[in-house]
Amino acid sequence: MKKNRATIHDIALKLNITASTVSRALNDNPRISDATKKKVLKVAKQINYQPNHIASALRSGKSKLIGVIVPTANRNFFSSVIRGIEELANSLNYKVIISQSYDDFDKEVQTVEALLNARVDGIIASIAKTTENVDHFQKIIEKGIPLVLFDRITNLLEVSQVVIDDHYGAYQTVDHLIKNGCKRIVHFSSNPRINIYHERKRGYEDALKDNGIEVDPKLITFSNLQLEDGRRIMQEIIDSKIDFDGVFSSSDYSIMGALQVLKENGYKVPEQVKIAGFGNEPFTSFTEPPITTVDQKSIPMGKITAESFFELLNAGSSSPVAKKTILKPELIIRKSSINNS
Amino acid sequence: MKKNRATIHDIALKLNITASTVSRALNDNPRISDATKKKVLKVAKQINYQPNHIASALRSGKSKLIGVIVPTANRNFFSSVIRGIEELANSLNYKVIISQSYDDFDKEVQTVEALLNARVDGIIASIAKTTENVDHFQKIIEKGIPLVLFDRITNLLEVSQVVIDDHYGAYQTVDHLIKNGCKRIVHFSSNPRINIYHERKRGYEDALKDNGIEVDPKLITFSNLQLEDGRRIMQEIIDSKIDFDGVFSSSDYSIMGALQVLKENGYKVPEQVKIAGFGNEPFTSFTEPPITTVDQKSIPMGKITAESFFELLNAGSSSPVAKKTILKPELIIRKSSINNS
DNA sequence: TTTTAATATGCAATCGATTGCTCATACTAT
DNA sequence: ATAGTATGAGCAATCGATTGCATATTAAAA
Known part of the structure; x- marks a missing residue:
């Protein structure tokens, strides 16, 4: 019932070092000696330490969350693309929030708002059929948050896009x-x-x-x-x-x-x-x-979309590469x- | 490019009051006068204040996120249930993280771990076909986190469940x-x-x-x-x-x-x-x-599952009502x- | 008029991890 | 032997909102 969750301070206490050192050790910072890192890791396992992503997100500004907006997940195409995205994202320690616009413009706007408020690190989207304008997507770009569109794209936006021909x-x-x-x-x-x-x-x-x-x-x-x-x-x-x-x-x-x-x-x-x-x-x-x-070509599309996304994410604010990838359908x-x- | 996001402090500064007052005003706390609330709301809108859910989650321990685990979203049944859950959740200001186990036991365990680390306020799940034991779900219960199962349930767990007959x-x-x-x-x-x-x-x-x-x-x-x-x-x-x-x-x-x-x-x-x-x-x-x-009966099932979930959430640690709802299929x-x- | 009780707001600690900067120690080079 | 440079670790501020406790103001009761 109680939330006796272990924190880095608990680890620090046990080892008689400071929380900052523990934090750095856990993040494999080169400034920490291998010996200390090993000890920290050991104690962390011992007391079943689970990092608090919320705290980390607050301080670092990185939530390690990616928002994916699709018209509906209940479609072989979209769910396959999502799967492709998930696979790469998870392997890079990112989590994916799937949200559906149900092909509704208003819902899409709300969803973007919600994802932004959840402080996702970036958004991947396929536009709703009823979408009338792309101001909400423009807002994402203006905030400097990576955005990649796939399949249902628009020419009104200067962003990376992945489509079939x-x-x-x-x-x-x-x-x-x-x-x-x-x-x-x-x-x-x-x-x-x-x-x-x-x-x-x-x-x-x-x-x-x-x-x-x-x-x-x-x-x-x-x-x-x-x-x-x-x-x-x-x-x-x-x-x-x-x-x-x-x-x-x-x-x-x-x-x-x-x-x-x-x-x-x-x-x-x-x-x-x-x-x-x-x-x-x-x-x-x-x-x-x-x-x-x-x-x-949903599977490759998911993979490539995710790759474009992470490329953008890693590029940071520099070189806003708006890359367009076109796959050949069959x-x-x-x-x-x-x-x- | 810059993250000039407005905070409650900005509002406080403008109105010459403290952040705590702003926070309480925004949360409609009865301890704040209507006049102040109105002013706060007005300035909030003016400077386009968007609450930082991460910060709020850290302090309050409530992330306002619900994790939903399904074998695959690419199924009419599951996506309909998800939609039912989403509708109620969104109306209560909760966001839904959909994750798929792909009917794989290991993936399901990882997913539970990931959701727990993301500090979701609760989990709704339908069990994978290959699941061998339910220790990972047991862990959720032990942490006192609300858990509701639907459709693919198990008798090994004392939790609220929603199924058809x-x-x-x-x-x-x-x-x-x-x-x-x-x-x-x-x-x-x-x-x-x-x-x-x-x-x-x-x-x-x-x-x-x-x-x-x-x-x-x-x-x-x-x-x-x-x-x-x-x-x-x-x-x-x-x-x-x-x-x-x-x-x-x-x-x-x-x-x-x-x-x-x-x-x-x-x-x-x-x-x-x-x-x-x-x-x-x-x-x-x-x-x-x-x-x-x-x-x-996927739509009613989604709705009822979500209702059971929020019932549990609101009950808190008191009265662990493990309710089982059975719907008649057609x-x-x-x-x-x-x-x- | 003084006391009591509301009412409205402020103060400061807190959530847990991160990070720029400082500091101590040890080692190398002159 | 002394200045110079890694190297490893600590200090303390910070992210933005929340909240228990204290305080100030005002209204009602005695």
């Missing part, structure tokens, strides 16, 4: 659909303020153009890209009798919804309509037919998009 | 399979040290018995319940020519694997084999056929388990 991924996918016979491809897009959706749309458009197909704005839709959005939009398109023979979605969730609605309306996939998503969520391989999608071709001839 | 959920499901004609039902189970798997197995067995069907140990398998485990086990069972006409899995992931293997081997689901999972992961409704499963019947007659 969304244009390339989308281009490859749409090109693949066209090569398999599609001529009228619907595209599910989202908030163009978010770079990735903008880039994917550009990839879609460029692939069409390069194949001599005109871009038809009627085929491009904007939504939150959830399953329900996919369902709704697909139904609307079917009802409106717009001619189409393919669907390329910026999200696996909405393409899933589209697939359901297509089947419910008697469309054969891939015979009549070919579809492809983006993200390589595990369930895309479970569906009937399995869905063609784009793998976002098109995963499955049955939903190919001619079964 | 796994026996009931399993019983309902197996009974439903039997009512739809199954007589030889395979069961995918896992580490019986984890209560939920033990209970689900009991529910399975009791449903069989109550329907006059003998329990055949050959039909009960133990694994990690991942998709791959489901695939492997299903294939083994098919290869071994064991007679079966139904599968009830303690996890949606392994039943997904089983479904794939069944289809690959030419079995018709549900005509020849009826299947059901547990957890109501979103993808179970995407499959062909959609999979019958059990919903675990059988979600889909095509994979019903006669299409």
